[in-house]
Amino acid sequence: MTDLAVPPVLRLDDMSVSYRIRGRAVPVLSQVNLSIAKGEVYGLVGESGSGKSTVALAVQRVLPANGRLSGGRALINGRDVGALDRAALLQMRAREVAMVFQDPGRALNPSITIGRQVAEAFEILGASGHEARRRAEEMLTRVRISSPARVMERYPHQLSGGMQQRVVIAMALAKDPSLLILDEPTTGLDATIEAEILDLVDTLRREFGASILFISHNLGAIAGLCDRVGVLYAGRLVEEGPVRDLFAEPRHPYTAGLLRCLPRPGLRKDLAPLDTIPGFPPAPGSITAGCVFAPRCALADETCRTIDPPLVATGAGRVSRCHHHDRVADLPHAEPRAAAGTLAPAGTGAGTPVLELTALSKTYGSAPYAVQALRDVSLRLMPGETLGLVGESGSGKSTLAHALLGLIAPDAGGGMALDGAALAPEVRRRTAEQIKTLQIVFQNPDSALNRSHSVRRLIGRAITRLGGLSGAKREAQVTRLLESVRLTARQLSARPRQLSGGMKQRVAVARAFAGNPRLVVCDEPTSALDVSVQAAILNLLAELQAERQVAYLLISHDLGVVRYLSDWIAVLYLGRLLEVGPAARVLDGPHHPYTEALLSAAPSVSGERTGRIRLTGAIPSGVSPPAGCLFHTRCPRRIGPICDTEEPPFTADAHGHAIRCHLPRGELGRSPAPSMA
């Protein structure tokens, strides 16, 4: 146990914060208590708007101008932050606390070189200009930036997102802080880059011995990194405990709900819908009596609605703010699908595929700087099936989607066919029928929806354009679509800014379905959404698919999402298909060494990251791809010279499972636990 004489690095004592909105003080944090011991990693989870960032800002006294600490205190190393004078506050910021934000691109000053910005952090500590630069370079090396001297001369916009975040972490670690606050440090980064950053934090934590407050809505990331976790809901800490125990056996309905929303191994669209948390988080300050979670809680009773539950101990080091914490395991699950399992995983498929790509290639630029974004990709997708497309950023996923949608023209020689008919590369040469047949749902519904139009107009126009309906028929169709995406008539007159992220994505889905499409490209459809909202959208996509036999081309970096929705999985690397096959076979193995690495990088809530396969080296440049097997520069299983000189054949087995690797199938990796129940 910790030495009692040493105060915790961070302690929140009944901390409350309010924001002044239109002249009214709205409470966003109510009496939050927590403490982080020396060397401990504490995770704070909660949905968007629950107040996680507010905690981080309040602790350092950098609340926005309209924010105010309305009660309680925050103590850092035993000293009350609110009581520090200006000089002491600067000292605290310069030496004790460091923070890393979500968006590294915006956290760096665009007009100052990286070297200057990192050196600055050392100068505050008294290093001379030259010394500061030397130490800055050293620090960049420690956050695993290769050729730091060159990076020092660069400006933020010249670095990739992952590099930028490393720079921000380097600046934070410059002061060797006793408390490091990470606010969603990997949101918006690629899956493999996310895994790298999490690894980095994990190593640095041991090297530097800092205590960490790790804020995230990603339960997997928290499980892999943290010792203890606190769950924040509507500005209240509703549950807290050691991370393994708490995730294995949640004692608050909200925590249980969050965990159940995740598309975990064993769940598949045809077996059961994902659990969701009904309703929405309350607006700050709107619930004044009883439990804040009561409106969304399946266990809520009269007591819950009248008496605010206190934090009660529920086990070793665990507390929960719930009257019925002993009944959480009784929470009902979503009903399994009536026809569970009848929708058998796809076979090799007879009949006409809805989509067929033959030898599709795409080259950007011209020699000697030509980048091959797609190499000879051949795929087929049957009606009513989902093909999950995975691969790191730059692997060609978006290029493939864009070629399908007619936004870019693929190289001559390849072919695209929709429902058996050739699909012209340019949109204007496609038939109206083809345009109707092929639709898209984007990652960010905000950029896809016209902000000044109402929901009725947004959906109505799509119906006119794609379905050719007007008048009363059109109105009827709007209502029908609205129902099928589980929105109500109340939302018809709303404009996008009045809708939550999940509702906006529903509108986007409704639009894509306006013309009864046969194939919908889903480009990271849920990565901008909270887990509970994600679950609802995934359920929606699965139901629409079963109802209408629509096929999906699903692009996602979240393997949980891919696993839940996909019948087929294709793995892209440098524009080349390394593996294609029925989802279960690709996931369970034997699979390609690259697939194996991707799968092991995915964080899971059970917190086991021991089997993680680290890919060393950067993704090779598309301008000068490696000879032989494209993956040989990073392959942990490389056999020998044959991998460097000879490209492996791409042969399929009887199930249509093809792997591009010289290793015999028997020697290829398998998942430790089968992915499907």
Next chain:
Amino acid sequence: MSGALGPFLLKRLALSLLTLWLLSVVVFFGCQVLPGDPARAILGPLADPRAVAALNEKLGSDRPPVEIYLSWMGGLITGDMGQSYAYRSPVAPFIGSALVNSLKLAATVFAIVVPLGIGAGVLAALRAGRPIDRLISVAGLSLTVIPEFVSSIALILVFAVLLRWLPLSATWPAGSGPLVQLQHLILPALPLVIVLFGYIARMTRAGMVEALSADYTRTAILKGLPWRTVLSRHVLRNALLPTITVIAAQMGYALGGLVVVESLFRYQGIGSLVLGAARAKDFAMLQAGILTVGAFFVVTTLLADIVTTLLDPRLRTGGRR
């Protein structure tokens, strides 16, 4: 590093030259079309037609317009701006001295308005929402809409006639030193200062407010940097970038305002020169004057582009995003 800068500037330069050429065509043919014939304009309505014809021939103005244009352009390129009918001497020296005078006036305007406008904008942003912010915003807005001639007259009445602090005439006695010149320049500069002040203050304020709430500013604060360092190193630089572009672009427009002010204050600048030439139908002078103003405008715009490019690394280094 400057990989993207070269081609960019070349393109801008080519565009500027094209603009100037178009202007020359418009100015030239505008002058050709408007009045009857130059010699008649010079000699007056009562002159002997034979004298008019003789002068026209001497001036070459009986040739086809395109030919005249070409020889005019040829002259311009070799530095010969032609002969003034009114003064019966080469145009170039007049243009030169008028331009120098105008530049002096413009320099005075900017020397006053830039620090004032930026200072006010920064102050307003730092005190956003407080009374001083509102005062600066309201003052800036209302001053911008006062026409130069109104403010000029008011200023003359107050400072030159009532208080007698500043000389009424903008023209200093020949051989005056820089200080005396400056004294004469302040009064004519003020009307333009008034017009430009609000504009610059508003731009500065907007840039500041954005930079102050930017994430990188929060990063700087959380590094533990003193507030003054945060401001000078992280906020101001990013905040003033758009402002500097605006100021450079405003220099060209300020020259337009000079025409009004110069004629009100009887100041021998390029504005009054052009106005005088137009009245006297002194075409060579008029064409050269307008072209000079155009060239000045084009050059300042080009400078504005260069300055912005140099200050913004995203443009300078041709970023990936």
